[in-house]
Amino acid sequence: MNSNTKEIITDKDLRQISWRALQGATSVNYERFVNKPLLWQIGPALKKIWGDDKEKFSEALQRHLVFFLSTPQIKSWFGGLFVALEVELKENPDMDPAYINAVKTSLMGPLSGVFDSIFLNCIRIVACAVGISFAAQGSFLGPILYALIYNIPAFIMYFGTAKIGYRMGTAAVTNLQESGLINKVLEAASILGLIVIGGMVYSNIGVNLALTFGPPEALTSLNDVLNGIFPGLLGFATFFLFYWLLKAKKVNTLYLVFGTLIAVVVLVALGIM
Numbered sequence: 001m002n003s004n005t006k007e008i009i010t011d012k013d014l015r016q017i018s019w020r021a022l023q024g025a026t027s028v029n030y031e032r033f034v035n036k037p038l039l040w041q042i043g044p045a046l047k048k049i050w051g052d053d054k055e056k057f058s059e060a061l062q063r064h065l066v067f068f069l070s071t072p073q074i075k076s077w078f079g080g081l082f083v084a085l086e087v088e089l090k091e092n093p094d095m096d097p098a099y100i101n102a103v104k105t106s107l108m109g110p111l112s113g114v115f116d117s118i119f120l121n122c123i124r125i126v127a128c129a130v131g132i133s134f135a136a137q138g139s140f141l142g143p144i145l146y147a148l149i150y151n152i153p154a155f156i157m158y159f160g161t162a163k164i165g166y167r168m169g170t171a172a173v174t175n176l177q178e179s180g181l182i183n184k185v186l187e188a189a190s191i192l193g194l195i196v197i198g199g200m201v202y203s204n205i206g207v208n209l210a211l212t213f214g215p216p217e218a219l220t221s222l223n224d225v226l227n228g229i230f231p232g233l234l235g236f237a238t239f240f241l242f243y244w245l246l247k248a249k250k251v252n253t254l255y256l257v258f259g260t261l262i263a264v265v266v267l268v269a270l271g272i273m
Helices: 011-021 035-050 054-063 072-091 098-135 141-160 162-179 182-204 222-229 233-247 253-269
Strands: none
Touching (some): 011 141, 035 072, 072 141, 141 162
16 A cells, blocks of 8 residues: 555544544445444545545445445444545456455455354343342342443444454455465355355245145154255245345345235245245
8 A cells, every 4th residue: 555545535534434423323225234323434535545436436336235234333344444445446457346345245244243242142141230239129239330341342443443443454465465365355255144144044934834735643744854854944035036126137136025924924824835
């Protein structure tokens, strides 16, 4: 990264990324979750990087409108990282733009799992325990201590990690470029993404049929037969049907949601599900 580009992103810009990360869950949609808050968070920095090239700026905006979901407290770190990768992309025309979203895909799941556990299953539980113990005795310190114990670590993450993410991002990209590992990272991220999607489909999409066949004393469930052939077969079939409708036929998401509700009601009424 040369000095001219390095000076584009200042500490002020990174502080802005941190402040905007506080609104990271203000516009959630169930198709791409918090992609719009992420874009709003890093949008000014993207404009500083790509503002002199309208087409590249448009590509950068579209690049960060893909699916994104992370623990709120690490959104500043992610923002700094993504901005660093955009800076590297501008400086290195040989860098594949797909690398940025590959990094996003490979990191947001594992890191969110770690920090969800830290903040939701650890710090929040401790804060609740302390707060409840005081509140149960009628002390006004209960809610105050809860807010302090939970929010102080959160705000440290919000306002202390954007610069860390920015520095780590540039260093990581430089090391990967020098070692020739970018293509391997892209391939690994793609494989990981497919594994994660497959696991999510199997665990979250359940299609259970009520149909049975055979003699009354030994009824066999059609659902069990299909799962014996391919576990979660109907769930995967439903997923690929929706994927085809979204990608190939450009069907509106709301139509799919309400269409699914109607179809389920009808199938249950007919005794199929």
